[in-house]
Amino acid sequence: MKHQEAPLDPSLGSPPDSTLDASPDPSRRAFLGIAAGATAAVVAPGFVLQAQAVGNPRAERVSDVHRWGLLVDTNRCVDGCRACVEACDQENGLDLQSKQPGQSEAEWDTQKAVWLRKVKLQDNLTGRVSNLPMMCQHCESPPCVDVCPTGASFKRADGIVMVDRHTCIGCRYCMMACPYKARSFIHEVVEDQLTRVPRGKGCVESCNLCVSRRDQGLDSTACADACTALGHRAILFGDLKDPASAISQALKTMPSRQIREDLDLNTGVRYAGV
Amino acid sequence: MKRIVYREWRIPSERYWSLLGILAAVVGLGGLAALHMEHNGHWVTGMSNAVVWGMPHIFAVMLIISASGALNIATIGTVFGKGAYKPLGRLSGLLASALLVGGLLILVLDLGRPDRLLVAITHYNFRSIFAWNIYLYTGFMVIVIAYLWSMADRMGGPFVKPIGIFAMVWRLALTAGTGSIFGFLVARQAFDTAFLAPMFVVMSFAYGLAIMLLVLMFTFDQEGRPLGHKLRGRLMNLLGTFVAAALFLTVIYYLTKVYGAKNYELVSWVLFHGGIYSFLFWFGWILMGSLAPLGIIYHPVLSHERNWVVAACALVILGGMASLYVIIIGSQAFPLQMFPGHTIIESGFFDGVNGEAASYWATIPEVLLGLGGIAVALLITAVGVRVLQFLPESLADGDVPPDDLGHAAPELAGT
Numbered sequence: 172m173k174h175q176e177a178p179l180d181p182s183l184g185s186p187p188d189s190t191l192d193a194s195p196d197p198s199r200r201a202f203l204g205i206a207a208g209a210t211a212a213v214v215a216p217g218f219v220l221q222a223q224a225v226g227n228p229r230a231e232r233v234s235d236v237h238r239w240g241l242l243v244d245t246n247r248c249v250d251g252c253r254a255c256v257e258a259c260d261q262e263n264g265l266d267l268q269s270k271q272p273g274q275s276e277a278e279w280d281t282q283k284a285v286w287l288r289k290v291k292l293q294d295n296l297t298g299r300v301s302n303l304p305m306m307c308q309h310c311e312s313p314p315c316v317d318v319c320p321t322g323a324s325f326k327r328a329d330g331i332v333m334v335d336r337h338t339c340i341g342c343r344y345c346m347m348a349c350p351y352k353a354r355s356f357i358h359e360v361v362e363d364q365l366t367r368v369p370r371g372k373g374c375v376e377s378c379n380l381c382v383s384r385r386d387q388g389l390d391s392t393a394c395a396d397a398c399t400a401l402g403h404r405a406i407l408f409g410d411l412k413d414p415a416s417a418i419s420q421a422l423k424t425m426p427s428r429q430i431r432e433d434l435d436l437n438t439g440v441r442y443a444g445v
Numbered sequence: 446m447k448r449i450v451y452r453e454w455r456i457p458s459e460r461y462w463s464l465l466g467i468l469a470a471v472v473g474l475g476g477l478a479a480l481h482m483e484h485n486g487h488w489v490t491g492m493s494n495a496v497v498w499g500m501p502h503i504f505a506v507m508l509i510i511s512a513s514g515a516l517n518i519a520t521i522g523t524v525f526g527k528g529a530y531k532p533l534g535r536l537s538g539l540l541a542s543a544l545l546v547g548g549l550l551i552l553v554l555d556l557g558r559p560d561r562l563l564v565a566i567t568h569y570n571f572r573s574i575f576a577w578n579i580y581l582y583t584g585f586m587v588i589v590i591a592y593l594w595s596m597a598d599r600m601g602g603p604f605v606k607p608i609g610i611f612a613m614v615w616r617l618a619l620t621a622g623t624g625s626i627f628g629f630l631v632a633r634q635a636f637d638t639a640f641l642a643p644m645f646v647v648m649s650f651a652y653g654l655a656i657m658l659l660v661l662m663f664t665f666d667q668e669g670r671p672l673g674h675k676l677r678g679r680l681m682n683l684l685g686t687f688v689a690a691a692l693f694l695t696v697i698y699y700l701t702k703v704y705g706a707k708n709y710e711l712v713s714w715v716l717f718h719g720g721i722y723s724f725l726f727w728f729g730w731i732l733m734g735s736l737a738p739l740g741i742i743y744h745p746v747l748s749h750e751r752n753w754v755v756a757a758c759a760l761v762i763l764g765g766m767a768s769l770y771v772i773i774i775g776s777q778a779f780p781l782q783m784f785p786g787h788t789i790i791e792s793g794f795f796d797g798v799n800g801e802a803a804s805y806w807a808t809i810p811e812v813l814l815g816l817g818g819i820a821v822a823l824l825i826t827a828v829g830v831r832v833l834q835f836l837p838e839s840l841a842d843g844d845v846p847p848d849d850l851g852h853a854a855p856e857l858a859g860t
Contacts, residue, residue, distance in 0.1 A: 281493035288793030322570035341557015343497040350632035358488035372486045373557030
């Protein structure tokens with residue numbers, strides 16, 4: 172038997188009803204159509220984005236299988252070279268900072284954010300000079316995390332110490348507590364910033380071992396890359412928990428130390444030759 | 446013996462409103478300063494990545510520990526049963542809460558993100574001494590209000606002593622906690638000592654009492670209420686004891702620091718080579734803030750003269766500001782000791798190159814914010830004594846209850 176489809180348009184062949192005025196309202200149908208379309212338009216991107224997110228490294232929970240760290244060989248760190256500093260600034264948008272109108276150069280130098288700096292030391296006894304980059308040391312027991320009243324300063328499972336910029340209230344107590352002067356306070360309104368490194372006035376920030384690279388599954392930091400590109404190879408990044416990693420192998424063979432070892436913080440950044 | 450009668454502060458309206466107007470103007474300036482800092486960011490202040498806590502924190506810590514110290518008088522009256530102090534209990538409680546509000550306002554308005562106060566209230570890291578202090582401060586307010594009720598209401602009589610004991614323990618914890626905000630910082634040589642907790646407690650007794658005495662003398666003078674020499678003398682003696690105890694702890698603090706070879710440079714810098722910090726230590730903290738007031742307090746003639754008493758109290762407060770400046774700012778300005786046995790000869794972030802200390806100079810907005818906090822505290826006090834019965838009608842020597850009656854001394858809550 173041939174199935175006869177009901178006409179789509181109510182105006183085409185609906186039987187008249189004498190008791191009820193059942194002639195469908197075209198505007199109602201149009202409204203339902205628009206509502207369905209709008210709902211689909213709102214919901215569909217969610218499904219698409221979720222599908223894309225699954226399988227993305229950023230959607231995976233950070234695990235303590237890794238502990239990321241750096242080994243700095245100060246014998247290889249070249250006097251006057253600032254490649255690591257410049258690479259860090261570019262990676263994190265710190266080169267976009269600008270002096271405020273009316274602010275002196277001297278003030279700006281003490282108030283701008285610095286995540287990585289070069290330090291030159293002289294041994295008081297022997298006179299030996301060493302150069303090294305200083306940054307957040309990514310302590311296993313970070314004083315900045317202990318003291319933060321809101322928990323904004325936190326340590327990820329993979330050992331990276333960083334600041335949750337949504338809960339940082341800008342009290343700067345972590346800066347008081349850090350033994351390495353590793354943290355900076357954003358003293359001015361941030362005009363330009365990178366999408367991968369959100370920054371904002373009134374919050375504290377510091378080296379996060381290029382965390383956006385970690386979340387993309389990349390295995391380097393901007394400072395280590397820049398140092399290697401110049402052939403200095405003074406900064407080695409890697410997984411301290413992986414015995415086969417280059418950093419673990421180097422730490423096995425090379426005498427190294429933590430800065431402020433007396434505090435027993437078990438830093439993720441180690442130094443050789445100083 | 447007469448009953449203690451409390452009355453509102455009834456100075457002429459014009460004088461009262463003028464006083465309120467001046468205080469409100471200072472509060473307004475403080476508010477504008479906070480707005481300026483919040484709008485532009487902290488680059489308009491003298492604070493930097495090296496000296497992260499500056500002048501606002503000096504004012505804030507001063508007010509907060511003074512709040513605890515101001516309540517000391519109520520404790521002596523109700524907990525230790527010294528009847529002569531009992532009439533001062535209500536003013537002591539009012540001042541304590543007012544000073545705390547002023548101090549906390551400064552702290553909150555100096556935050557990088559004062560708009561996130563709700564975050565600070567809803568997110569706690571219980572490993573943080575700072576987070577504990579948030580509870581200590583808010584709890585203090587509640588306890589002081591209960592304490593005031595127990596002192597002022599007939600129904601509260603039986604509760605005065607238990608609440609008083611609880612308030613005493615709480616405020617000792619509060620001041621010890623405030624000292625520990627610095628004492629728990631292992632990173633900095635000048636901090637990193639539990640000694641700062643008791644030191645802040647004793648300093649709070651001195652500063653709180655000095656402020657209390659000034660407020661008491663001013664309010665009584667303005668209205669012509671009698672303040673007996675005997676009671677004033679007792680309060681001054683107490684102030685002398687506290688100032689001497691704080692001086693003693695200061696000596697011990699630096700002696701313990703200098704005992705370790707690793708701190709030789711720090712102590713030598715603070716005492717001799719620290720520039721403004723050495724000056725403030727010797728001239729502000731030791732000479733003008735400790736020795737000079739002690740000289741006045743224990744002087745056979747000057748200690749009886751009102752203006753010298755006022756000067757002694759003012760010196761204790763100014764000396765306290767100097768001591769907090771040295772303790773809080775000086776300790777940050779002195780470079781972090783990251784490489785013992787080495788000298789930093791170049792740095793991209795001012796790591797104390799050749800031992801050079803970080804520089805800090807307070808800016809006008811910072812000072813105005815601090816003064817605004819003081820004005821808030823005084824404004825609350827001025828309104829409090831005007832509308833409620835905080836001040837005893839007379840503290841003439843004959844009207845003050847004897848000590849031995851303790852908290853059983855009769856009292857009449859104004860009529």
